[in-house]
Amino acid sequence: MTQALLIRGGIVVNADRAERADVLCVAGRIAAVGADAAAQAPAGAGVLDASGQYLLPGGIDPHTHMQLPFMGATTMDDFFTGTAAGLAGGTTSIIDFVIPDPQEPLLDAYRKWRGWAAKAAADYGFHVAVTWWSEQVRADMGTLVQQEGVNSFKHFMAYKNAIMCDDETLVHSFQRALELGAMPTVHAENGELVFLLQQQLLQRGITGPEGHPLSRPPAVEAEAAQRAIAIADVLGVPIYVVHVSCAESAEAIARARARGQRVYGEVLAGHLLIDDSVYRHPDFATAAAHVMSPPFRPQGHQEALWRGLQSGQLHTTATDHCTFCAAQKAQGAGRALGVESENAPQRDQLAGEKWAAAAHLQPTNPKPDQLPDFTRIPNGTGGIEERMAVIWDAGVNTGRLTPSEFVAITSANAARLFNIYPRKGCIAVGADADLVLWDPQGHKTLSARTQFSKGDFNIFEGRSVRGIPSHTISQGEVVYAQGDLRVEPGRGRYVPRPAFGPDFQATQRRAELLAPTPVQRQKL
Ligand SMILES: [Zn+2]
Numbered sequence: 001m002t003q004a005l006l007i008r009g010g011i012v013v014n015a016d017r018a019e020r021a022d023v024l025c026v027a028g029r030i031a032a033v034g035a036d037a038a039a040q041a042p043a044g045a046g047v048l049d050a051s052g053q054y055l056l057p058g059g060i061d062p063h064t065h066m067q068l069p070f071m072g073a074t075t076m077d078d079f080f081t082g083t084a085a086g087l088a089g090g091t092t093s094i095i096d097f098v099i100p101d102p103q104e105p106l107l108d109a110y111r112k113w114r115g116w117a118a119k120a121a122a123d124y125g126f127h128v129a130v131t132w133w134s135e136q137v138r139a140d141m142g143t144l145v146q147q148e149g150v151n152s153f154k155h156f157m158a159y160k161n162a163i164m165c166d167d168e169t170l171v172h173s174f175q176r177a178l179e180l181g182a183m184p185t186v187h188a189e190n191g192e193l194v195f196l197l198q199q200q201l202l203q204r205g206i207t208g209p210e211g212h213p214l215s216r217p218p219a220v221e222a223e224a225a226q227r228a229i230a231i232a233d234v235l236g237v238p239i240y241v242v243h244v245s246c247a248e249s250a251e252a253i254a255r256a257r258a259r260g261q262r263v264y265g266e267v268l269a270g271h272l273l274i275d276d277s278v279y280r281h282p283d284f285a286t287a288a289a290h291v292m293s294p295p296f297r298p299q300g301h302q303e304a305l306w307r308g309l310q311s312g313q314l315h316t317t318a319t320d321h322c323t324f325c326a327a328q329k330a331q332g333a334g335r336a337l338g339v340e341s342e343n344a345p346q347r348d349q350l351a352g353e354k355w356a357a358a359a360h361l362q363p364t365n366p367k368p369d370q371l372p373d374f375t376r377i378p379n380g381t382g383g384i385e386e387r388m389a390v391i392w393d394a395g396v397n398t399g400r401l402t403p404s405e406f407v408a409i410t411s412a413n414a415a416r417l418f419n420i421y422p423r424k425g426c427i428a429v430g431a432d433a434d435l436v437l438w439d440p441q442g443h444k445t446l447s448a449r450t451q452f453s454k455g456d457f458n459i460f461e462g463r464s465v466r467g468i469p470s471h472t473i474s475q476g477e478v479v480y481a482q483g484d485l486r487v488e489p490g491r492g493r494y495v496p497r498p499a500f501g502p503d504f505q506a507t508q509r510r511a512e513l514l515a516p517t518p519v520q521r522q523k524l
């Protein structure tokens with residue numbers, strides 16, 4: 001059991017208010033907040049001086065991919081190193097993704113991922129992807145919700161010929177999620193359009209990473225977001241759109257909300273700060289390192305996303321942390337750019353490779369092995385370690401967000417939507433003692449050379465931020481202190497998430513009241 005810890009003199013920031021208060025942590029939970037915290041502290045309790053600093057709920061990153069398997073290799077960060085990097089950045093919980101192969105039973109995939117995650121250093125949960133449909137999938141969704149504490153399902157509308165959901169699967173799965181009180185989530189990109197545009201660009205000779213954003217323009221995302229939102233509207237189920245990257249999708253969400261629909265949007269730290277000029281970088285590796293989907297957008301979209309967060313039309317921030325290294329990214333470089341032939345993946349091996357899909361690769365037809373092919377660059381970037389600091393720096397320091405609004409979009413809203421509030425995302429008696437002591441004057445220059453993440457690239461390289469975590473507390477234990485990370489594999493816990501969060505209770509009531517009735521007619 002962890003020692004009791006008293007944190008004195010900080011400004012406690014919750015999503016609804018900020019006030020100076022002491023906080024006492026005992027046995028991994030918050031035991032007292034305010035004037036009596038010091039009085040209640042047991043003898044021998046550790047003391048942390050928080051004067052001049054904010055005390056925030058630990059960050060929740062609701063979108064990560066640790067240890068994502070790919071062609072016998074995996075992303076650089078596994079569940080230990082990825083969650084450890086998160087702790088160094090003030091993030092104390094993640095929700096990762098179980099991604100079954102088409103035809104793979106959901107429960108088999110779920111058990112596989114639970115095994116991989118056992119070494120996590122911070123608390124975690126899972127969204128489970130529905131990549132195909134059958135009666136078995138329907139049954140497994142029930143088991144996951146009712147017995148395993150999964151309350152959200154992911155649907156990829158992109159990645160044709162791999163894990164893409166057609167409308168039939170979307171409709172079945174959304175309906176089932178509604179019955180179970182679980183949140184459907186979507187990766188909104190029209191996979192048919194992406195596939196067609198990729199082929200056209202390659203034929204045109206645009207084979208480098210600059211083809212990536214051209215194959216996935218904002219309209220491709222907006223179409224899918226609108227379609228998913230419309231399906232959810234007809235079925236009367238809430239919906240959560242992951243990584244909203246462009247103004248068009250943000251507007252689709254705002255319009256639906258104005259019509260009274262329960263629609264939620266997630267924004268990635270990278271999409272708030274980086275534009276699509278990175279794909280025209282003359283160095284292949286640098287351009288390829290930014291390949292992720294949806295891509296970084298032209299200038300202007302970033303400001304639209306900030307406005308979505310400011311107005312409350314977008315709700316959570318995440319990273320899609322998915323760290324493929326330069327050698328893995330080089331699969332899209334082709335031999336002509338110097339990939340050693342013995343290390344170069346075989347085209348036919350790639351094309352049907354089952355994990356091509358999960359690694360966000362788009363299987364295409366085998367072609368001569370000479371030219372770069374942007375469709376073969378594994379999609380993914382890092383960011384779990386930087387998310388809190390870059391959003392504070394660009395959000396709070398600029399006056400776009402108050403500290404309380406920062407807490408809402410970095411932890412509290414995710415906890416509410418995925419129904420683990422106030423255990424997570426809140427500094428209150430009884431909550432988990434997951435906290436970050438935030439030094440608003442602390443400076444740092446972000447770099448791959450100094451990051452804890454095992455990724456070999458940093459999309460925020462060279463960016464200076466003001467406002468960084470000085471200490472991170474997980475389960476009442478100081479796990480990060482002024483650059484010193486003290487974590488062991490396996491200290492993280494699986495956090496079950498109950499079904500039928502508040503949204504579903506309201507939705508159910510609404511459906512009962514508005515249920516259609518037949519006309520009673522006299523028999524002839
Ligand atoms: Zn993702």
